[in-house]
Amino acid sequence: MERIYLDHAATTPMHPSVVEKMMEAMANTFGNPSSIHSFGREARHSIDTAREELARSIGAKENEIIFTSGGTEADNMALFGVAEGYQHIGKHIITTKIEHHAVLHACQKLEKLGFEVTYLPVDETGKISLTDLSRELREDTILVSIMYGNNEVGTIQPISEIGQLLKDHQALFHTDAVQAYGIEGIDVNRCGIDLLSVSAHKINGPKGIGFLFSRDHVKLVPRSFGGDQERKRRAGTENLASIIGLHEAVRISGKMQTEKRSAFIEYKEIFIQQLTEQNIEFKLNGILEESLPHVLNLSFPGTNVEAMLVNLDLAGIAVSSGSACTAGSVKPSHVLVAMFGEESERLTNSIRYSFGYNTTKEQIIKAACETAKVVSRLKK
Template identity: 65%
Template sequence: MQKVYLDHAATSPMHPSVIDKQVSVMNNTFGNPSSIHSYGREARHLLDESRTIIADSLNADFNEIIFTSGGTEADNMAIMGVAEARKNKGKHIITTQIEHHAVLHVCNHLEEKGFEVTYLPVDKEGRISLEELKNELREDTILVTIMFGNNEVGTVQPIQEIGELVKDHPAYFHTDAVQAYGLTKIDVKALHIDLLSVSAHKINGPKGIGFLYSQNDVPLTPSLFGGEQERKRRAGTENVASIAAFAEAVTIAQATRTEKLSEYEKFANTLIGKLTESPVEFSRNGSLEHYLPHVVNLSFPGTDVESLLVNLDMSGIAVSSGSACTAGSIEPSHVLVAMFGKESDKIRNSIRFSFGLHNTTDQVDYVVEELIKIVTRLTR
């Protein structure tokens, strides 16, 4: 039996070069970057170098990168920070029904504090309507937060068009780019993005580190108080080793993006093609035109999620039913519910395959063979 990991959208293994970088910094550069002596200056140099690499990857300015503990904190900082800073201008926020819970739960919290949140619906491909967004924009709208690419079905939103629409409005535009960053070329200036969240562990970097891009003019009320790190926007001594490792992961992701896109397309085509040739009935969830190349979400009529996941795991295959943050929950995916409705069988028989580092065509072939056997057995 092979062991195959196809759940890279949940988390990804660290790249060997990233591990080497992190260990090297932990061994050799332990100074506090706020200290003025040589040990501190060495750490500050690494921090500045890493911030430059990450800023350049987005066509952002050096000072527009705020290091955080991950995507969740970056989302929280963006939404809570703008809400608190701009509540005298209005208390209306626009988001979507398919956001990651790091966005949805913050919006729920703000509603309890007197803010009004509009949750845009999506079509059966998981895309919002630009016309609906335009109609929901109001004078008191202070923030629009719409994810770049969905972590469960891979659908990519019309980010450029959203940016164009919001740039002529007083509201700021935030996007959770945790799944898209590293695989999609992102130019925050060209896309008119004001705030953008990223997590390192999705691109073969370490867990517990991420960043928020915040355009220089965006007012942000900090949620942590202490030292004056990150230009007074996020107190606390910076995690220099993880930040340097993150920058290494970003460098590798940029250098290999074209190659990875081609490889993941090949994996997806192999998976879909062999299933199509088999007697197994299935359908693909999400947009077939606007999608992240590493995510494939499939529905298998006559099966249920738990049986599929358990049987695949027994064959050594790790996949998921969607967001890792809701693992163990018996609640159906809120993303699939938004796309298909509460009565759809798809919310009970869909699983996500997501490709990444160390995957091979042979592994995908093995997964398809086992998947066909399992689905055939479950639907017999």
């Protein structure tokens, strides 16, 4: 039985070229980047080259890229670093109800430390209101953290408009771009972004590496102490092999971006068409336009998410939901709760399909047909 992986929003398989570059680095480039001898200089050159590529990919400067252990650390570094660095100006932060838990849980911790956090609502498409954001801005607001594209339903926020709104305000603008980077063209200057989080394992790179873009004027208090690495913003010997892997993943992702976008948009259309032709009842969570092309979240009335996931897995289809499934209970997706309310049936019957560079049209057709079979069987 062919196993079809349609959970790329959770993590992606490493690209063979990334594996090759990392193996080569682990075998041959073992010097400490902080050492001044030739072995250290070789390692430092690899890091500098990677930093250049990453900065170029978002229109940033090299000194504005901070390597992290992934998206969670990047989010935490942005929120806690800014909160501590600017608390003398104000202690008010604005975010949304649909952020990744790396942001939400960080905000909850900051509330315990005396900061005030406003959680913006979203409409049924998953978008915030610029009017709401404008209304909630205060003189003591120091940070606005709004994700670029949602990891569960794919909705893209009006990032450029948010940046424009904050242009004349003291608040810094952070965006969690973990799900959008590599698939959306991002320019931090055009969008007015001050801080941006990225994770390698979402773009066919290794787990455990990512970066935070922090504009050079941002006062970012470090979260770790020891050496002078990352211009004293993040202590610790750099994870060289993973940085090289991230560099290669970014390089490949940049070359394939247009091709991937076109393919993923077509995959969504094919998937929906297949379900429609087989008279399967479903509802789209989010919107097709202004959404991440690789994320498709569907609600199947009359089904149960746990049964759907198990049956699809038995059919060789790997997908996910926004729910944390445990024995005998389901914790509803906070994203779907924010979009549809706590009483919506969509909380218990929604499935996320997400595509990657090695997904094929044939796999999409088969996955849609298997989904149709499972839905029909469960509704009998």
